[in-house]
Amino acid sequence: MAKVVRTTALILYLWSVLMQFNRTSGLGINELLYFRVISPEDIGYIFSAAPAKDFGGDFTSSYDEIFLVPADPADGCSDLEDRAIIQGQIVLMERGGCSFVQKARHVEEAGGKAVLIADNVVDNDSQYLDMITDGSTAKPSIPALFLLGRDGMMIRRSLQRQALPWAVISIPVMFPLWPHSH
Structure with missing residues (x-):
């Protein structure tokens, strides 16, 4: 009892x-989308991101293993380098320099499946921004998600420390509401 x-x-x-x-x-809670970092293992956590409000598509399938590739340039405000790597993968960008829509459009043009835009305020660990359209007519159709600054920094730092070109993630993952034993 x-x-x-x-x-x-x-x-x-x-x-x-x-x-x-x-x-x-x-x-x-159901307006957030979750992804798990598989590699590198030191950041093997479930992260949350907020989908854009009025542009971008939804994930039509889930990916058990897909690359999360840091953008070059980091803000994604000009044509992206490494298009061969970005093709069919997800791109990690930093906020700032241009609109969220422009960033997503650059990823879509490079053949990326989705974009995660990390806040440029690196100590932001709780405030999600509403990513809204910039008024342009050509809206990107790939999913665009806002990532907390702290999480973006954690992912980038881990990749830099280990000299890795990308992380491997599963996206989207269901949020485990209740802990369970193995």
Whole structure:
């Protein structure tokens, strides 16, 4: 009986935390999309990202293993280098320099499947931005997602430290709502 009460109390506590998160961030938990870093292993976590509000497509399939390639140039505001690597993969960019739409368009033109745009405020660990269109008529159709600055920095630092050209990720992944034993 005591175990049931403790479990119920835990569930209620977690629910209240989720509801608090919804109110403070402005985004519902189901408005976020999750991806898991498979490699490098030192950042083998599940990260969350916020899909663009009024441009970009949805993931029509999930990818068990796909490259997350840092953009060159990092802000993605001019034609991307390494098009052969970007083709069919996901690109990681930094915010700033041009509109979110321009960044996504450059990735789409280079044959990328999606773009993750990390905040340029590297200590941002909680504020998601609403990525909205810049008013241009040619809207990109690939998924465009906003990544917290802290998470983008963590991924880039790990790749630089290990001299890796890309991370390997699974996207999207279902958020594991309840911990389970193996």
